[in-house]
Amino acid sequence: MPKTIKKVGVLTSGGDSPGMNAAIRSVVRTCAYHNIECIGIYRGYQGMIEGDFKEMGPRSVNNIVNKGGTILKSARSTEFRTPEGRKKAHENLIKAGIDALVVIGGDGTFTGGLLFNSEFDFPVMGIPGTIDNDIFGTSHTLGYDTALNTVVDVIDKIRDTASSHNRLFFVEVMGRDAGHIALNAGIGAGAEEILIPEEDLGLERLLESLQKSKASGKSSSIVVIAEGDKIGKNVFELKDYVDANLPEYDVRVSVLGHMQRGGSPSCFDRVLASRLGVKAVESLIEGKSSYMVGLQNDKVTLTPLEQAIKGKTEIDRELLRVSDIMST
Amino acid sequence: MPKTIKKVGVLTSGGDSPGMNAAIRSVVRTCAYHNIECIGIYRGYQGMIEGDFKEMGPRSVNNIVNKGGTILKSARSTEFRTPEGRKKAHENLIKAGIDALVVIGGDGTFTGGLLFNSEFDFPVMGIPGTIDNDIFGTSHTLGYDTALNTVVDVIDKIRDTASSHNRLFFVEVMGRDAGHIALNAGIGAGAEEILIPEEDLGLERLLESLQKSKASGKSSSIVVIAEGDKIGKNVFELKDYVDANLPEYDVRVSVLGHMQRGGSPSCFDRVLASRLGVKAVESLIEGKSSYMVGLQNDKVTLTPLEQAIKGKTEIDRELLRVSDIMST
């Protein structure tokens, strides 16, 4: 029989993403619904080490479902990577009477949580929060859908000025290891070409494609590039390359940067956060541990944290084809 | 061996929804990609009867991926319900050399398309476009995701003023037969209660819930109501009822109306439209007919139009529970 859970700690860690607040709210209210106490832990694992805790009732999370960022703050903790750090963190949890954890974040967050669980046999559940959508075991991470909307909104604006001047824009979006944002936002924004880490288009093919696009009568072009694109050049080098090889183009660069992490979450991300928070807490109540809650085939599921960390998401190759056809 | 398709007609019919333009663009460009001609048919089946056609090349759909509404216009056609109307429509298609149709719309659109196919053995593919998400055979209809974001944005604004004055708002959203918008946008917007056609909450329970909410220290409340809610009262009658029974509440009503149908589509709807358009045209090329393209488990699938029309979508009952917990 599982140990009865009486007090759950919740934290956000790693890069923040829209929907984290909605997930915190869901964890807090699900605890209240089941008459469990809930403790907010500030600044991720570092706050766990420093005992930076705050009791949270259902009214402490009023009016945050629509707020970007995380009210619990986030931080990276080098101290938590040491056994001493984790020991201190564990002592703080025990002292505070916390008997289970919900950790919201990405790979690094889950790795920390899993290690903590294995060392202290402490129940931990993970909620995937990152705009990059690069977590195995869930079709969507919290913040990904919002980031896609942010990116297409911005590229829509860039296209206004691109069309007015018949220009070519290279737009860099987030995604060091995963092209999900670039691929989906690129299709959504009507990009000519999309450069992602998973696929080396080749510089030749890029030039050809741009030439074809010009010949087909298009008055402006957008190329969307993931930070970690495989083509081996960053966005400014690409501009120089195209400047040198296609002088008929007037090329500009835009690096979207951190704005992609912020903003009020989309309805999808708010609902997803609410569902995942419920499942995380209720799984702890049922005695489960070391799972990530996620969305698969539109249903909330559990994936062992270990798999979530090791597994590799893949881009939907159908989308590469769709992108290709759309730029006809 | 299927008859070779040389010219595809595309139309939008019924209520418009965001993403229809992106779907038109996808159909047009997929045709161009496969060297098939494409004809835009204006004002749905009525334009088919009147021969209101226009040739469309890949450049005719520049810069519409992000536009709400439908550049092909929509209309309801009573004439198409008569055999004479459909005969005239068929003659026009033949005269124009069109040998297959893609129809974008909802139930009524598909019913018309299926009838047309059965009478003239004319290849027809359907793309589900309606904000209500009430089509069987697809987890998402075009425009639904956008409408959800529109609704939560508006309710966020209403909540600003609701909180400032400690008021209760009844917000009516679209959905005559289906509560998908109300249920998801209600959770996303942090609604106290959600009234939908699929579930009779009961007036008693509504009052109780509002009383409990007040007692729990909430300073304002939002109740989201689908047009076709089952409680048997419209939104103004509900206000009167609560005014009479809970005089401590200052109640206001907001009917969101047609704004829910408009606006630039979300990234999700743009990508979905692009995928569905490709699949619709390529299915025609493969000799298929009388299917609806849709999304199931994140994959593009085909559902016989007949099933799409007869089948009934159901709300996800997990969400009713999540809503209940979130309003703790």
Added chain:
Amino acid sequence: MPKTIKKVGVLTSGGDSPGMNAAIRSVVRTCAYHNIECIGIYRGYQGMIEGDFKEMGPRSVNNIVNKGGTILKSARSTEFRTPEGRKKAHENLIKAGIDALVVIGGDGTFTGGLLFNSEFDFPVMGIPGTIDNDIFGTSHTLGYDTALNTVVDVIDKIRDTASSHNRLFFVEVMGRDAGHIALNAGIGAGAEEILIPEEDLGLERLLESLQKSKASGKSSSIVVIAEGDKIGKNVFELKDYVDANLPEYDVRVSVLGHMQRGGSPSCFDRVLASRLGVKAVESLIEGKSSYMVGLQNDKVTLTPLEQAIKGKTEIDRELLRVSDIMST
């Protein structure tokens, strides 16, 4: 020599409007800048009577410059209309050591403030906050610019669906006594006709205009109507009238309602709020009282509260002509 001000109270009263939080923030920080204490008074004059006060330092107003609504809440107070109520309020201020007031709101708020000043010789400054822009002595009230953007955004969405179906929409916007929102948002949204309290267009002319519009080849029409329009019919009666007289039109109605009061303030409203807050506090420090701070010819000015209350704003009649020309 003016009495030295040591502690300023700030409140919001009447209908809330975007920018009120930015004004509160400005009052609080200007006080801090001048080493004056600042007390937030909750729920307007009612909170003054109940002693619902809270000390506010510069960090209490972090991250509210962009939030709609008012963190100090608003309320209407019937008790404050009685001499006993005001006496109690005055005693509370004295007890709390508050020696001057900044009141943010509209006509009613200023009337209360002026009365309070005259009865107790208590220094009061007013900041105009209402979306209606109907305050004399300022070209812009806080929230007006934001409301205009909210209204045109929504009408843009409505136009998407109006154009797709060749429909006529009557859109009702706020403005019981003043047509500023209707007139400006109507021009901004490309309305066919604009009905406002200041001008009786006449039903005949409306019909003529709509007929002319149809004849000119327009595919859809928007008519914007202020709540207090002078034509003598509400928006639903107008629909019935047009239905009866112009059956060729498919008419729909949309009442925008309270969403117009909410939302994140525009840059203009945030900057205006910041400027007005500084001026209000610094005027109190200089020993001034019973003025409204406002914007005239892009400069911050003072208008005696009495004039602000009695004076009547007028619509810019040039805009009526511009609207007329734009609907050519």
Added chain:
Amino acid sequence: MPKTIKKVGVLTSGGDSPGMNAAIRSVVRTCAYHNIECIGIYRGYQGMIEGDFKEMGPRSVNNIVNKGGTILKSARSTEFRTPEGRKKAHENLIKAGIDALVVIGGDGTFTGGLLFNSEFDFPVMGIPGTIDNDIFGTSHTLGYDTALNTVVDVIDKIRDTASSHNRLFFVEVMGRDAGHIALNAGIGAGAEEILIPEEDLGLERLLESLQKSKASGKSSSIVVIAEGDKIGKNVFELKDYVDANLPEYDVRVSVLGHMQRGGSPSCFDRVLASRLGVKAVESLIEGKSSYMVGLQNDKVTLTPLEQAIKGKTEIDRELLRVSDIMST
């Protein structure tokens, strides 16, 4: 007696800005209202040289009031700087029967127009369209208000992630010679410091200010920097400088770039565009030439183009003080 104007040409030139389309629409419809023909000239002065003209009636500008960019496209023309180029342009106008010009753009556009007027005695009116607000003779240029809203929206998103991680962001906004965007959007977005071309804050003071900000308990900071800031370092050099001198800060950089030029215009810009277009055309009808229409003290006015070009706008120094107080 002025020559009767029968056909007006309209063009956009230089950097595009939101509201240009609304101005084109206003020029076209005002012409129609006065029974004057209107010719759209594509790609600015270059299109004038190439005879790239198109007749425009009131229906050619349907549904563009809310669109960013310019449907007439813009371009820079080196050929127009030569007497031969201008001669060719003049011949094209004469051949097309155009007897007056409305040019929409900035300084360079007006300089071209004035030269053209002086050489050929050809009536020209200017409409100020640029997001930078750096034109003398108008309090607002078309697109400026929209750009301010775009910038604060983006910085609001950046602040979400800045607050979650206690970071410092340097945000670069447009404005090579003028700090209007930086100053107003900086105040609107609650920036700690604002660096503009008109004022050398000094690196020392920047460091002090950031230290004070940290000491005061602020958890995150935004510094807004105009492209042409006077401090003598670009945004990346500033980051390096602060990294070296204030290691306690985690500094990030965001360069907003061209997105600032795009997007649907704000209500203010749409109304302003409508007013200026009417005035430009009606001034030509009255026989006036070589003026810029603009907004001064909320009224539409005329300023000789020569003054508009030579005059220098100044920032409102009151705002520097407001910014200083707001960052308390």
